[in-house]
Amino acid sequence: MATTFFSRWKTGLERTRKVAFGRLSQLFGATKITEDIWDELEAILIQADLGVNITQQVIATLHKRVFDEGLTQPADLQKALQEELLQLLEPAPHLDFSHEHPAVILLVGVNGSGKTTTAAKLAALFTSQKKSVILAAADTFRAAAVDQLQVWGERLKVPVIAGQPNADPGAVAYDAVQAAIARKADYLLVDTAGRLHTRTNLMEELKKVYRVIGKALPGAPHATWLVLDATTGQNALNQARSFKEAVNVTGIILTKLDSSAHGGMAFAIQNELHLPILYAGLGEKPDDLQVFDRQAFVENIFEPR
Template sequence: MLKKLFGILKKDNDKNEEIKQNEEPIIENNTGETEAEKVEAERLAKVEAEKQEAERLAKIETEKQEAERLAKIETEKQEEKRIARVEAEKQSISSDTENTQKKEKKGFFSKIREGLAKTKDNFTAQLNNILNLYTKIDDDFLDEIEEILITSDMGVELTMDIIDYIKEEVKVNKIEDPNEIKGIIKKYLVNMLSNTIGVEDIDGIQKIIMVVGVNGVGKTTSIGKMSHRLKCNGKSVVVAAGDTFRAAAVEQLKEWCNRADVEIIASEQGSDPGSVIYDAIQAARARKSDVLICDTAGRLHNKVNLMNELTKIFKIVDKEYGHAQREVLLVVDATTGQNGLIQAKMFSESCKIDGIILTKLDGTAKGGIVFPIVKELNVPIKYIAVGEKIDDLQVFDAEMFVDAIFE
């Protein structure tokens, strides 16, 4: 029995020892902190570090966005300043250009006024005298006006039209003061001259300008000045020296083309004008020039030969340059008075005249010839010249011209 009891006790001791061996020991560090607590602390520290890093990155991003916003604002301010500066410069340039144009216009008006001084003395001075002498508008007064107009190269037909216009205006508007007649005449003349279409209106199509007129009227110089104007307006120009009969005509035209810096197609004196025009057309087509200006003979053996030569040239132009816009300009010397009208009629019989270049207005007493030419031929004045400089040719301004006479 005792043996059996000792056996049971031994089994219990063995079992307790096994249980003791299977239990995990609890390990403590030097601070008394358990391993689990250490792991949790490390996890929390890691979370806190990640949080601080996220906050740091968020702060950096915020600062970056703020810097970009401020930079954008600064850029916009700089751009606004730049635009304002550019706009100011544009306005300054525009103002300078406008002032320059006003000065040029004023300067040219002064030249016209000076050039028409004799015309003014011959016409306006007499008109003012009559206006001061009469106190009412009657037949005697109108007769005096009629005489002044006729003696000022206005011509009979134009004078009668002006008188009829005065009578109509006086009747309709019940005008009684003779001093108002000057304004009526001025209005009529401006309206009559205001149908000019600019010779420089070139809209993407090649243009050929045929310049005609008798020798001595200023054809060559007008071509040189017109070439200069077109070149300054950005047009490419070729000039044909078609007046091969007049001595030194080709050399003179070459000199003007050199001054205007445009190309000239020329041949020897006495050669066929038609062949020169043909060569010039080929050159203008090959170079795709904007404008071809052709000089023509001003005088041959007689009127018939001159007109036949022009007809021949026009046929060449029609055949070789038919697609180009064609314009025929007649050069008239203002100092010739009624002879200028006769010349215009002569050329209009052989070809359609599209416009007049009126030259030598500086110092003439016969500037009034402008009006009957426009009236009788229904041809507008395109250019007027008041000097020998290369920029002394200007597009005709009807109001400016009439103002220069009536001022």
């Protein structure tokens, strides 16, 4: 089990490890810590999408540790770097929805971020935990999204609540909440239309869906999870800020990590937005959606020494 878990993270982070952090192995293979190492390390971290502010913060902390702890070997500097990166990430919080019946989770994000597939993967995860799940196809403007969710629903034996093409997404969400209450479901996962965070009218529509869910069930949605495509790098930060302002985002799901060389943006997301990363997509299979493990993430973006 542990081997499978470790190998999933190792395989899923291969592109980030080789492209973004690959030069670190050569850098830390030097015989001693020199000024050149600092310049190169700064460039690598910025190019790995940590962002300038976090990179400078990490470099400053490492400088202090080298001085305070008397570090002279690059291998010691690598260990210190891993420790500092680990501190930038919060442990994934324990999610407890046992007091909510149903627990309503709203999934939001831009076009192409992988919301619909993620909704299905979450449904697979929750049903594997012996929980009953209903999916709501509130992406009413993209027929393919509704069809895709219904195919997943059939495959997972999970009911899907959908409206007519171009139906009001708020009405679909309302009906789905009513259905989840009536069927005593444990979870309702609401898939919404992808929208550019810069389009004010679409963000207003998303706020309406959020409000309608609250009218259908006071206190809902109980969580709003922003699905971010890891391949978008630093642009994901701008998306996250806008969605957080619009609908009280409570957590991040980072998709397509296996296709991305921009895994470093995970540090920027958490450091600047203070939102926990809940799950990571490490592949296309349903069980490739993994609870985010900061230790596994940090260890596997470095080439083994």
